[in-house]
Every structure is written in C-alpha cells, then in structure tokens.
Amino acid sequence: MTDDLELRLRDSFAAAQLPSAPPSLARTLAELSIEPETAPRKRRPWVLVSSGVALLLVAGFLQIVLLLGNNAASAPNQVLPPTPIPNTSPSSSPSPSFDPSSVVPLPRATDR
Amino acid sequence: MRATAPSVAIGLREWSLTGSRTAASDRLLGMSRAELDRAYRLAGLLLGDAVEAEDATQEALLRAWQSIDSLRDPQGFGAWFDRILVNGCRDRLRRRRKIRFIPLDAEAGTSGGIAGDPFRLVHDRDEVLGAMVGLDDDQRLVVVLHYWADLTLQDVANRVGWPIGTVKSRLHAALERMRRRLGEGIGEPTEAGG
Numbered sequence: 001m002t003d004d005l006e007l008r009l010r011d012s013f014a015a016a017q018l019p020s021a022p023p024s025l026a027r028t029l030a031e032l033s034i035e036p037e038t039a040p041r042k043r044r045p046w047v048l049v050s051s052g053v054a055l056l057l058v059a060g061f062l063q064i065v066l067l068l069g070n071n072a073a074s075a076p077n078q079v080l081p082p083t084p085i086p087n088t089s090p091s092s093s094p095s096p097s098f099d100p101s102s103v104v105p106l107p108r109a110t111d112r
Numbered sequence: 113m114r115a116t117a118p119s120v121a122i123g124l125r126e127w128s129l130t131g132s133r134t135a136a137s138d139r140l141l142g143m144s145r146a147e148l149d150r151a152y153r154l155a156g157l158l159l160g161d162a163v164e165a166e167d168a169t170q171e172a173l174l175r176a177w178q179s180i181d182s183l184r185d186p187q188g189f190g191a192w193f194d195r196i197l198v199n200g201c202r203d204r205l206r207r208r209r210k211i212r213f214i215p216l217d218a219e220a221g222t223s224g225g226i227a228g229d230p231f232r233l234v235h236d237r238d239e240v241l242g243a244m245v246g247l248d249d250d251q252r253l254v255v256v257l258h259y260w261a262d263l264t265l266q267d268v269a270n271r272v273g274w275p276i277g278t279v280k281s282r283l284h285a286a287l288e289r290m291r292r293r294l295g296e297g298i299g300e301p302t303e304a305g306g
Contacts, residue, residue, distance in 0.1 A: 008240045016241065017234070018156065018157070018231070019230040021151070021152035021169065025148050025151075025169055029140075029173060
C-alpha cells in the first residue's frame with residue numbers, strides 16, 4: 001500500500017519547477033562529436049618496439065626454417081663411411097662384452 | 113571547483129575516437145535535450161546546487177565519453193549514464209560532507225548565492241520536499257531516484273551499487289525522518305515504483 005507521504009512526494013516532485021539544462025551542456029556534447037581527424041595520430045613507443053621485436057622473431061624463425069630445409073635436401077647425397085658389421089655368432093667367451101680377438105672368420109665361399 | 117568551458121575544450125582536443133564510431137558513442141552524442149535536462153535535474157536534486165549540478169553533469173558527459181567502450185549494449189545507455197552521474201554526485205557529496213539543504217530560518221539574512229538557487233527554491237517552496245532537509249546524502253539519493261526518477265527499488269540498487277536490502281532500509285529511514293519532520297503518522301515504504 002502506498003501511504004500518504006509517498007503520494008505527496010510523487011506529487012510534489014511532479015509539480016516542482018526544475019530548471020532546464022544550461023546551454024553549456026549541449027555545447028559539451030557538440031564538442032565531443034568533433035573528431036580531430038586533421039591531427040596526426042600519435043605513434044606510441046611500445047607499438048614501435050613490439051613491432052620491431054616481432055619482425056626480428058619472424059626473421060629468425062624463417063632463417064631456422066631455411067637452414068633446416070637445406071640440411072634435409074642435402075642429406076641423401078652424402079656418402080656415409082662404411083660401418084663394421086658386428087659378428088652376431090655366439091661366442092665362447094662368457095663375457096658379455098664384445099672382444100674383437102674372439103671374432104672367428106667366416107668360411108670363404110669356394111668355387112665348385 | 114567549477115569546470116570552465118575553455119578547459120573542457122582543451123581536454124577534448126586531446127581525445128580522439130579509437131576505431132570506428134560505435135553505436136554506443138552515437139547514442140551518447142545523440143542525447144536528446146530531454147535527456148540532458150533529466151541528467152541536470154537529477155544532479156541538481158542530489159547536490160542542491162545549480163552550479164555544482166552543471167559541473168557534475170558536464171563531468172559525467174566527459175567520463176562517459178572516455179569510457180564509452182565499456183558500454184556494450186546501447187539499449188542500456190540510460191542506466192549506464194545514470195550510474196556515472198550518480199557516482200560523480202556522490203563523490204562531490206563525500207568531498208564537501210556538509211548539509212546542503214539549510215533550513216529557511218538559518219538562511220535568513222543571506223542574499224544571492226545559494227539562496228536564489230533554483231534547486232534550493234524547489235525545497236523551500238514545497239512543504240514535503242522541504243522535509244528532505246534533514247535527510248543524509250544516501251537517504252536523499254534513494255528518495256530522489258525512487259520518487260522523482262521513478263525507478264524501482266531494484267533499479268535504484270543497480271544505479272548506486274548497493275544491495276536492495278540496503279536501499280529499502282535507507283528509504284524506510286528517510287521516510288520516517290520526513291514523517292517526523294512533517295508530524296505525520298507512521299507508514300511503511302512500498303514498492304510503488306515497481
């Protein structure tokens with residue numbers, strides 16, 4: 001229920017003759033709408049620094065990619081040195097380590 | 113301190129819109145005369161001083177412009193701008209920490225200045241509004257937003273950033289104090305606004 005005071009408050013506020021906004025406020029709004037397009041846009045230093053760092057990072061990355069690409073392209077042409085084939089035949093030596101002196105030469109293939 | 117037009121103009125030159133003009137900034141710049149009047153009157157009722165009301169409204173316009181990117185939904189412009197304005201007025205009230213609505217008898221003998229202030233006259237000419245003299249800043253804020261701006265208690269809570277229970281208790285205390293001043297009976301505040 002709305003009591004008497006609340007009704008009277010609403011009535012009094014509605015009847016009150018309040019002043020209109022002064023012209024300065026409308027002027028402020030008008031000034032806000034003026035976009036300073038003629039003024040050169042300020043360059044912020046952090047933008048320049050971050051742009052430079054980003055460029056350096058991209059250049060470094062490209063260099064790494066190019067180097068890796070060159071290495072991969074030249075790899076099939078390389079001649080690898082011959083590697084000794086370890087003998088896998090069972091050794092009489094109980095030692096698990098490989099002893100070159102224990103290598104038994106394979107029998108030569110003879111012509112028939 | 114009163115903001116002068118030249119200082120505002122200088123300040124504006126230093127600002128620029130970033131990116132394309134958004135719907136939010138269009139909404140601010142397209143504020144109607146009625147909306148400006150409402151903002152100025154709200155500030156005047158809260159501050160009780162026409163000069164301070166003008167400054168507070170101007171400051172709110174500039175603050176709104178600076179933080180226009182924070183307005184996501186232009187449909188909520190009214191509430192968003194109200195919050196900026198109300199916060200600015202509360203800051204001013206906190207700064208001065210003195211009662212603005214001086215009883216008529218205490219005003220006798222003074223001339224000009226605040227005595228002829230249109231927002232003072234509103235309270236001086238109406239018995240009910242004159243009873244607001246004894247309210248503190250927070251109570252006056254709730255009364256003005258609920259009964260003059262016709263906001264629901266929930267909307268008042270949203271504008272001032274208080275829990276709705278706080279709004280209700282401050283409104284209740286305000287009405288009690290006004291009733292005592294008017295020598296009326298006791299009644300409970302209602303959700304008449306919504």
